[in-house]
Each structure stands twice: as C-alpha cells, then as structure tokens.
Amino acid sequence: MKKVAMILSILILFVANSFAQWKVNNYVDSFGDTTSQKYIQLFVPEKGAFSNSATSGSELIVAIALEPSKSNEIPTVNIRLFEYGRGPEVGLGDGEIATLTVKLPNGTVETYNLIGSKTLYVSKKKHNEALVNHLLNGEELKCYVRVSNIHYSMESKYVFTIPAVENFKEVYAKL
Numbered sequence: 001m002k003k004v005a006m007i008l009s010i011l012i013l014f015v016a017n018s019f020a021q022w023k024v025n026n027y028v029d030s031f032g033d034t035t036s037q038k039y040i041q042l043f044v045p046e047k048g049a050f051s052n053s054a055t056s057g058s059e060l061i062v063a064i065a066l067e068p069s070k071s072n073e074i075p076t077v078n079i080r081l082f083e084y085g086r087g088p089e090v091g092l093g094d095g096e097i098a099t100l101t102v103k104l105p106n107g108t109v110e111t112y113n114l115i116g117s118k119t120l121y122v123s124k125k126k127h128n129e130a131l132v133n134h135l136l137n138g139e140e141l142k143c144y145v146r147v148s149n150i151h152y153s154m155e156s157k158y159v160f161t162i163p164a165v166e167n168f169k170e171v172y173a174k175l
Helices: 002-018 125-136 168-172
Strands: 023-028 034-043 048-051 058-067 076-083 096-103 109-115 120-122 141-149 155-162
Touching (some): 058 155, 076 125, 109 125, 125 168
Antiparallel strands (some): 034 058, 048 058, 048 155, 076 120, 096 109, 096 141, 109 120, 141 155
C-alpha cells in the first residue's frame, strides 16, 4: 500500500509539473490595447504556503515574471504573491522590507533583497542575473520570502518552489 501511495504521489507531482509552462505575454497600454513590449510569466503549479500573525500554513499562489530591463540586458525578476489563493497581491507597506532566500539543488542558499509597493522586484542586477542563470540551467528553486516591518515585530513568511520547467530557454529567447 505504501508503494502505491508513493507511486501515486510521484505521478501527481509529475503531472502537475508537466502543466507548468512559461508563457510570453504582452503589456497593454492605458486603453487596454496590446503593445509590442513582452514579458514572460510562470504561475507556479504547486501551491505554496504563507504564515503571519493571523494564520499559519495558508494557501499561497505565486506568479513569477521576467520583464525586460530598460538597458535590454538582464531582465528584472518579479514575484507576485496571492494570499489565500486570491488577490490582492502582497506588497510592501510603510516600513516593510523583504528578502527572497533561494535554496539551490546542491544545497547552496542565496539571499536577495526585494523592493516594490505591490509586485516584489529583485533589486540588484547581479541578483537578477543569478536567478535567470539558475532558471536557464534548469534548476528547481526552493524559495522563502520574508516580509518584516522595521517599526513592529511583525513578519510574514511565504514558502514556494519554482519548478525546473523545460520550456524556459525557448520562451526566454523570445524576450
């Protein structure tokens, strides 16, 4: 029975990750018309979890996007977090700071600062470059976002995994 449960778990995880696809999207202007400027996005297929002073282990939906930078070099990585599996998305309020900690498949841990009032952006070019390279290398990234307030002892924690998705290189090339 344990073998059947384990095989079923692996099959479910495989099927869920096989539906994970990076997609090319276009921005829209103020009138709702599609522009020629593109970005790529992945809705993380496996739900994450978040905890704060009001809840523990609640449902989290995560969207990751790569947006072209103004200098057309390394794109900017942004993270959209949706508590309780719906909006509005989490942002930084007055006095709040955020970090993204990533655990790589080899056990190495890297930490990046995040900025943004609504969508969270990786703040430094070298950190965006590192994350893009991990994705290009087909690495699964275990992620932990911590949002804390410098005025109060409150914090929120968000845990999710960005899966290694086969179509990333192909879609990234379209940016």
